[in-house]
Amino acid sequence: MSMRWYVVHAYSQYENSVKKAMVERIARAGLQDKFGDILVPGAAGRLISILIMIGGVSLFFRLIQVVMRPNKVRYPCPSCGLTRHEPDAVHCKACGQLLCIVDDND
Numbered sequence: 704m705s706m707r708w709y710v711v712h713a714y715s716q717y718e719n720s721v722k723k724a725m726v727e728r729i730a731r732a733g734l735q736d737k738f739g740d741i742l743v744p745g746a747a748g749r750l751i752s753i754l755i756m757i758g759g760v761s762l763f764f765r766l767i768q769v770v771m772r773p774n775k776v777r778y779p780c781p782s783c784g785l786t787r788h789e790p791d792a793v794h795c796k797a798c799g800q801l802l803c804i805v806d807d808n809d
């Protein structure tokens with residue numbers, strides 16, 4: 704008979720006591736042959752989970768930043784130093800300096 708995987712949510716720091724309670728209950732009911740291993744994530748598993756979560760959140764914030772930020776090109780103004788201008792700008796929005804932004808969409 705094939706066994707199935709189940710995930711049990713437990714309060715943090717109580718995983719081992721939950722495992723112990725499950726093992727005792729299974730033994731009391733005489734169902735040892737119906738259950739396989741009960742695995743509790745270790746420190747490495749927690750670290751990997753945290754790193755994956757941080758990576759996912761940072762990718763999400765990067766996606767939001769790309770969607771929300773208007774399309775601008777990086778071209779430093781020689782007069783005032785403003786670095787981001789609209790792609791079709793002829794004059795600097797801050798000081799009015801004539802700009803010569805190269806259009807690379809040829």
Ligand SMILES: [Zn+2]
Nearest residue numbers: 780783795798
């Ligand atoms: Zn300027």
